[in-house]
Amino acid sequence: MTWKEHVEIVEGDITALDVDAIVNAANETLLGGGGVDGAIHRAAGPGLLAQCRALDGCLTGQAKITDGHDLKARYVIHTVGPIWRGGSHGEAALLASCYQTSLALADAHRLRSIAFPAISTGVYGYPWEGATRVAMTEAGAYLKAEGSIERLIFCCFGRPMFDLYQRTLAAA
Ligand code: AR6
Numbered sequence: 001m002t003w004k005e006h007v008e009i010v011e012g013d014i015t016a017l018d019v020d021a022i023v024n025a026a027n028e029t030l031l032g033g034g035g036v037d038g039a040i041h042r043a044a045g046p047g048l049l050a051q052c053r054a055l056d057g058c059l060t061g062q063a064k065i066t067d068g069h070d071l072k073a074r075y076v077i078h079t080v081g082p083i084w085r086g087g088s089h090g091e092a093a094l095l096a097s098c099y100q101t102s103l104a105l106a107d108a109h110r111l112r113s114i115a116f117p118a119i120s121t122g123v124y125g126y127p128w129e130g131a132t133r134v135a136m137t138e139a140g141a142y143l144k145a146e147g148s149i150e151r152l153i154f155c156c157f158g159r160p161m162f163d164l165y166q167r168t169l170a171a172a
Contacts, residue, residue: 003139003140003143003144004140004169004172006143006149006150006151006152007136007139007143007152007153007154007169008151008152008153008154009153009154009156009162009165009166009169010115010153010154010155010156010162011155011156011157011158011159011161011162012155012156012157013039013155013157014036014039014040014115014117014155014157015039015040015042015043015044015071016043016072017072017073017115017153017155018072018073019072019073019113019114019115019151019153020073020074020075020106020109020111020112020113020114021065021068021073021074021075021076021077021106021109021111021113021114021115022040022068022071022073022075022076022077022114022115022117022155023063023076023077023078023079023102023114023115023116023117023119024036024037024040024076024077024078024079024117025037025079025080025081025117025118025119025120025122025124026058026078026079026080027080028057028058028059028060028080029057030052030055030057030058030064030078030080031049031052031053032049032052033123034123035122035123036117036122036157040071040076043070043071044068044069044070044071044076045069045070047067047069047070048066048067048068048069048076051066051067051069052066052078055078058078058079058080059080060080060081060082060083060094061079061080061082061093061094061095061097061098061101062079062080062097062098062101063077063078063079063080063098063101063102063104063105064077064078064105065077065078065105065109066078073115074111075109075111077102077105077106077114079098079101079102079119080098081094081095081098081119081120081124081126082094082095082120082124082126083120083124083125084120084124084125084126084127087130091120091126092130092134095119095120095126095131095134095135096134096137096138098119098120099116099119099134099135099138099139099142100138100142102114102116103138103142103147103149106147106148106149107147107148107149109148110148111148111149112148112149112150112151113149113150113151113152113153114149114151114152114153115153115154115155116135116152116153116154116155117155117157118131118132118135118154118156118157118161118165119131119135121161128160128161128164129164129168132161132164132165132168133168135154135165135168136165136168136169136172137172139152139154140172
């Protein structure tokens with residue numbers, strides 16, 4: 001088995017996925033927002049916000065875990081992607097760190113399946129191609145090292161993002 005066989009690319013709404021954990025592209029407050037963050041909070045219900053309040057925020061590039069509440073997913077891993085400021089402010093390293101710290105948390109909880117949205121590619125403005133390369137590089141590094149995750153899902157919102165992920169995986 002190569003690492004690529006553990007990667008799935010799907011198109012749709014991440015809140016509907018039946019996996020051990022979905023990852024939230026949050027902001028440093030962890031108190032909700034728009035985009036995928038808003039969708040996750042709506043689907044998970046008010047218990048998620050109550051649990052997030054106790055976390056005291058999260059730094060960019062880091063991750064924290066909560067329960068999934070009303071979601072099918074058992075856990076939500078909240079990570080804070082970098083805001084794109086031209087590319088020379090450590091954005092790529094911070095984005096890589098989002099994937100690394102999320103996967104380390106998943107490992108610490110012995111999770112077997114995880115779904116990621118395309119972190120930072122919405123409101124935070126990270127160019128899609130660069131963000132997708134980072135996501136795939138970190139997926140490959142993690143899966144080659146053989147942690148607890150057996151299914152690593154990239155959940156793309158819309159066909160163009162789905163196609164980009166497929167091309168990036170093929171080229172990786
Ligand atoms: N399922 C999967 N992906 C989604 C969904 C969904 N339901 N909804 C949106 N996306 P964004 P960011 C995609 O803006 O750029 C929030 O307000 C979307 O198409 O959600 O990291 C936070 O509170 C895009 O490809 O997150 C922060 O303030 C990707 O998810 C800020 O936005 C990420 O878009 C974070 O910005």
